[in-house]
Amino acid sequence: MIQEPLMLFSRNCQLTQALLSRVTQLRDTLDEIARSLKEKHLSCCVFPQLQGVEEVASAIHQLGASRIGALIAVEREISLEDYAKSGTLLNAELSASLLLSLFYPGNPLHDGAVIIRRDRILAAACILPLSADHVTFRMKGLGTRHRAAVGLSQVSDAIVFIVSEQTGSISLALGGQLFYEPLLEQRIEFTKLTANNNGSNS
Template sequence: MNLIELFHLDRLTWSSAIDILIVSILIYHVLLLIRGTRAVQMALGVGFLVLFYYVTLWFNLETVQWIMTTILPYFVVGIIVLFAAEIRRALANIGKNPLLRKFSPNPVMGAYDEIVLAATALSTQRVGALIVIEREMGLKNYMESGVAVDAALSYDLLVSIFSPGAPLHDGAVIVQKDRITAAACFLPLTLNPSLSKKLGTRHRAAIGVTEESDAVVVVVSEETGIISTVVGGDIQRNLDGPSLRQHLASIFAVADSAPAAPASQLSPVAEGK
């Protein structure tokens, strides 16, 4: 059955309807996957080349057809290389098991307050920080680029790691459940050309790792002390202690019926730390 016959409703069968539905869902998820990334421009380029190829068929341009069919195998390899990050993220999303996600314990249910306390203190002191919280997708390849820590997540340890002059302050800390697994880790920088020029390397690294994984990143700017969170390549800036706590709770779907702690309780300075 060709494409024209599909639009004759009297010939539409259950299998054809299911076929159309599956293709529509695939196209929708592909568009969601590449939305807001550099892959959008590359996808438009691929679409233009496909359209150009059909134009050559229409006008019977044999030489151009021969050139395009000759380079087609190399072109497919080039697409795989260019879309490597998007393909990797798509395969990782396919591999997610919603049943395991539903019954697995929240990685930071009892620990994200320590991150809020540390981020608030570092923000007050204008000390830069980059804290990556692992969710379902493993971050082992980034952990291996840093120094293994494997210690309980705590405010004191986070502040000590990011203190200026500390051996591990330069790089990212990776948090796995309620433990700090590695520090001084290197992260991939985003290549998104639409980002503001005001965002430095630390923020671009935070966006980059969330473009390739489902991690949640808390960033503290060294220049301004602004606290930000990054999820799925989207950055949310100008957070304080209570709003950071509320934002992390909403991300991890924490059943937090208690009201957010006041700023005096979230600030380590107020507690004498």
């Protein structure tokens, strides 16, 4: 008689475990679908609308090759004015050479984020909000730059580019998620090709 409740309990545990496993699989599938849709949205809708994307792409490509850490936030619809005020206001013309010089080690403005508004570098050495999920970042071996990039993307619609000082890898944050090099490399190559074609046609 005692065995029957134990067997029933065991079957319930197995059923619960199976349901949990299925829910986890469904969640992972939905996360992958959402990521794929965001990547397509970036490629077809977001990047083409960014002003000065060629300059940013050129700069982060060179920064990555030199393993110089960088954090670049591109303002979109939601204002980043408050975060710009935490740094040094520049309101300078956007160029790859200026971005490179700002992040060059030894420059007093290299620590912190650069904020871009349309075709202007609005400010440098800015402080961005950190994502609260510090455990996940530590487990993935990601540092403060990535936490700050994701943190800003969670409270605004900004696109935030990150260059890792340790590896030179390039990533970006949008909508609270990180996207890694393959998508960015495609866009960088596209902007280079576009620039070359425009130059040859002029």
